[in-house]
Amino acid sequence: MERQSAVVPSGDGLVTVDRSLAAMLVAMLRDPLSALPPGVFDAPLVMERVAGRRRLHLLDPALIQDALVRHADDLVKTDDIRRVLGPALGEGLLTAEGAHWRWQRRGAAPAFAAARLGAFLPAMLAAAEATASRWAARGDGAVLDIGHETTVTTFDIIVATMLSGGAGLDVGRVERSVDDYLAPTAWVFALGLLGLPSWTPYPGRRRAAAAKRFFRGAMRAAVARRRAAPAGDDDLVSLLLASADPDTGRRMTDDELADNIATFIAAGHETTANGLAWTLHLLSRHPAEEERLVAEVRRVTGGGPVRPEHVGRLPYTRAVFEEAMRLYPPAPLIARQALRPFTLGPVRVEAGTALVVPIHALHRHRLLWEEPERFDPGRFSPERAGARHRYSFMPFGAGPRICIGAGFATLEAVAILAVLLGRFRLDSLGGPEPRPAMRVTLRPATPIRLRLRARDGGP
Ligand code: HEM
Missing domain, CATH: 1.10.630.10 (Cytochrome P450)
Known part of the structure; x- marks a missing residue:
């Protein structure tokens, strides 16, 4: 069982998770997907604090829209992504x-x-x-x-x-x-x-x-x-x-x-x-x-x-x-870094905070999907898809x-x-x-x- 110092839910849907750097590193090296903080499959917002750094995980479709669309100009891709992809892709469209x-x-x-x-x-x-x-x-x-x-x-x-x-x-x-x-x-x-x-x-x-x-x-x-x-x-x-x-x-x-x-x-x-x-x-x-x-x-x-x-x-x-x-999003995670402070739902996002949309968890989130683990293509019939928030499914x-x-x-x-x-x-x-x-x-x-x-x- 992974070690973590605290998981604190609040009344506005925000869960705060404090994790030790060691626990995070072990989980990350096992598989970055398993390093997602607890709560991402149940809570709308999870703030993770590791070694003084803050990573806000967004799982509320309206807040995802707010961040990635309305605040697009306040965000850049994270250093992690540039570190991983930069050497191969240089300054192409993705990076x-x-x-x-x-x-x-x-x-x-x-x-x-x-x-x-x-x-x-x-x-x-x-x-x-x-x-x-x-x-x-x-x-x-x-x-x-x-x-x-x-x-x-x-x-x-x-x-x-x-x-x-x-x-x-x-x-x-x-x-x-x-x-x-x-x-x-x-x-x-x-x-x-x-x-x-x-x-x-x-x-x-x-x-x-x-x-x-x-x-x-x-x-x-x-x-x-x-x-x-x-x-x-x-x-x-x-x-x-x-x-x-x-x-x-x-x-x-x-x-x-x-x-x-x-x-x-x-x-x-x-x-x-x-x-x-x-x-x-x-x-x-x-x-x-x-x-x-x-x-x-x-x-x-x-x-x-x-x-x-x-x-x-x-x-x-x-x-x-x-x-x-939905079940296996080929790009399972989107990450950004805030260039300047702004407010997102109940959270004041400070400059430098990482915003993470764990698409893998969003697509299996218990507040958004009925029987999330079940393979059911009928979810994508026009009627059922039209009844969902546009940003509850975002493989792209x-x-x-x-x-x-x-x-x-x-x-x-x-x-x-x-x-x-x-x-x-x-x-x-x-x-x-x-x-x-x-x-x-x-x-x-x-x-x-x-x-x-x-x-x-x-x-
Ligand atoms: C099922 C297949 C695909 C999936 C799931 C997928 C997923 C994604 C996602 C999630 C992003 C946004 C990343 C971010 O916001 O950080 C992205 C960006 C991008 N994808 Fe795809 N992609 C797919 C296929 C393709 C194909 C076929 C092409 C080209 C022919 C392509 C070219 C790109 C490029 C160039 C970007 C960067 C766009 C920009 O930043 O303006 N992708 N893709």
Whole structure:
């Protein structure tokens, strides 16, 4: 049992938790998710005090909206996030702040406008079909590492749509480099907690540094290839190349372009891949929901191939993906730091206070969800979703820093599920529920393996 000195509830829903630095470090190194303070699944607000530092955990949807939307200009991302992601992603869209963030966001936004997303569907469906062909070749009964399979699929998609497929990037090496880079994340958080410099040695640091060198080198090579042979397409990189700072007219340097290609490749495939892996795991344990999803796909496609015009007509498939992201949000935590004091509900937020939205806990919060642990895609029917506060479900974040790829991710997830589950069933191998582990994203602590079965009428 973890040691903590005090948990004090007050009449206005605020719970204050004092924790010893040692207890916090042990929990953090075990898994940053298990280091969340007690109370986050029951209370609307939890103020945690560790070694003189204050972290306010927000679980009241109205206060989350107040903080991330109304007070967006009073907040910046925390040093922790910059420490973990900065070396790999530089000053790209995810990690930049202020004016540098704003002009990059404006430059990238047209690529993700709802009206344009449909143009990406052929590439999304082609990648899903390629995975289906690989699976058919593996044969009935093969056991798949489902996280690896979904990663290959979403990687193909991001490379095809961002770089017109011409990046020459090796998916296997990129996947290994992301794994190695993120593996010691908990140590980086722990060093931050102790106020130690980022060069302090820790287990996994050398592998992470080698992974970062490979990843950054591959991104710079992608930029050089693009400069040497402009694709002339309207893929994302063309848009970034064409975007100019509205105030100065300045365009992106090669380093800035590499930061953003790195950002879009990293943020734009691993999250969706994890969301899909958890979805396929949940469906393997919920055959009735899986059957309903397959019936929807067959009704809409008439049993033929999934075409772009079908994807927007699969509301149950989408609801399944959303319910999986409720239970296993691929980005399980959002953190900010207050630049200046302001009032949030019953709390005076002082400059320097960290604000944390533990999305993982919000999505399983007992005041917000009935039977929060139960997998029930029906929660995302328009009637039931419309009855909830918009900010009780926020896998893509909120406010101006909301995920720019939210529509893209949902579209590709629905397309991939429709193609793969139309042709295959994935059976659970049994055993205990896989444990999630937070490594910036929420990954299965050990690989999830599922058994492949061709469907009747399939290959
Ligand atoms: C299921 C899949 C995804 C999830 C759950 C997810 C989640 C998130 C979340 C929670 C944030 C906000 C982080 C914060 O406020 O601190 C974010 C930001 C971001 N995401 Fe996603 N994401 C997904 C897919 C994608 C895709 C497909 C792309 C690109 C193609 C993408 C690119 C980005 C970028 C560039 C940002 C930074 C935006 C900014 O700060 O302006 N994400 N994502």
